[in-house]
Amino acid sequence: MAPSLPRVGARLTLAKSSLEQVFANLRAAGFTLIGPRLRDAALVLEEVTGLNDLPRGWRDQQAPGQYRVVPGQDSFYFDHLVGPHSWKQFLHPARLKLFGAAKNNGTWSFQSATAPPPRYAFIGVRACDLAAIARQDRVFLAGEFRDPHYAARRESLFLLAVNCGRAAPTCFCRSLQTGPRVTGGFDLALTELADVFVLEVGSEAGAEMLRETAWQPATALHASRAEEAVRQTESQIERELRTDDLPKLLYDNLEHPRWDEVARRCLACGNCTLVCPTCFCTTVEDASNLAGTRVERTRLWDSCFTLDFSHVHGGNSRPTLRARYRQWLTHKLASWKDQFGALGCVGCGRCITWCPVGIELTEEVKAIREKAA
Amino acid sequence: MGASTRPKLAVFKFSSCDGCQLALLSLEDELLELAGAVEIAYFLEARSQTLPPPYDVALVEGSITTAEDSKRIQEIRQQAKLLVTIGACATAGGIQALRNWKDVDEFTRAVYATPAYIETLKQSTPISAHVPVDFELNGCPVNKAQLLEVLTALLLGRAPHLPAHSVCVECKRRGTVCVAVAQGIACLGPLTHAGCGAICPAFNRGCFGCFGPMESPNADALLAHLEESGHAAAELVRLTRGFTGFAEAFRTASEKWEKRP
Structure with a gap:
């Protein structure tokens, strides 16, 4: 076992089974872990409790209007790519009760309906999705109008990012310089090799979660294998979006x-x-009881x-x-x-x-x- | 509030299975409050006592399938300030509108020992084909929360909040994985009016359109895509010709695909 915690920016290797300890550390620190799981013929994002919840050995096949889960590489936990869900459903919930009000003796009283959100740790965030979170940060946190609901979830967020080990025919992150390589904005980033995870420490919080794991400084060989894996992914990306003449x-x-x-x-x-x-x-929806003495307002995803x-x-x-x-x-x-x-x-x-x-x-x-x- | 000042609610039934009336009765938590807020003046499924018209609100279930029905709906319209149709039968003709593409006399001969006793119209039609309707509530059956929303809105004098967008929006809000994209199931969700909460896809089934067409259905585009993906034209006809198959967008689509070679 390594004697101390790694420094920020360090590259390490971690036995795949040791990710269980990282999860345990996150849970002990009060995080609710959200990660990929196989459900309803797709790899969705839901609460995960341990390594066994991850869709080991499964991957997706994607095409325009089509998605299928098929067997992937046996020893891989992150062989899949982005699925039907995105992290926004946790940072920017699809349905959020904003407040309620009740009328008693002719007087209205208002109650905030927003309970403190869970502290989320996102497991397996891809480079494009890290970029998406950064875009939503601009929308919700920058400027004059700050969204308190988003902010509360975002501020306590732990991000375990993953470099993509393959690309789908629908992927075009390369055109937007958002991937497939994770370049920043994470606490931990991993590249999955057949035998081991190669980790990059992105923050003090990330280093802290490696406590009691058998991490080792990455050897030059591991580091270059990890580099090569992402390079290969990059070369698989065929879809393009020219952006030089936009907007x-x-x-x-x-x-x-x-x-x-x-x-x-x-x-x-x-x-x-x-x-x-x-x-x-x-959008917002207002609901009331029959007498019009109790009302509540709910925010919903709109299109x-x-x-x-x-x-x-x-x-x-x-x-x-x-x-x-x-x-x-x-x-x-x-x-x-x-x-x-x-x-x-x-x-x-x-x-x-x-x-x-x-x-x-x-x-x-x-x-x-x-x-x- | 005295009985005489409460709005009078009446519930009428035409050709239907009673399921939408049951949605009203299954408002278990709110039923007493509702019975306090309105005078239930006519609701044979729930109460044998009836009060004479006029009624403030008439909820009408079922489609028009007999000559007698077509007269009775005219009377009800005259007796009601507001007429709200509830469910797929009343708003679109219901599953019994399948007869509209067939010879109903042939059915009566095949089914009944004495077909001469049967008096029925050649078509099953929605209430709006006979009288002006103030509000239509979709579904087979209606969603009880939507029914309550309509009654609440009417009582409070505000517009009911019943979005007419696709079922897809409801699937996505509840995190349901798209059964069409992930499993290749023919799903009418993109063409169908929201309101059910996207129940069927949550159980790995395609939407069968029981809430009728959404606000801007592009049936041609979806069906052409399904056909390209290997679904036979006959299957697409069956898909669109279901509980609300006589609603215009679905009717046009099924008739178009029926003519395909």
């Missing part, structure tokens, strides 16, 4: 015929926005593909599918940059995989560019 390309082509074409295929179901790890829009989203006094500002798809894509790949200083896309490919009809954001942009105004 101008989209602003210049608001009347492009491609918008009509995609509107014929788009279902306006909202799936792309809801699986997107950066999309952040919400710019619903008609209610763009319903304003006097009518709907985006009544057509064309208008709604264009709004989504131009926000994601153009006006997001004006608004938050970065594109709203991190290249995770979820919107492509989870679109029920397999519409590919990357292909839509390409088609617009091919016959650009």
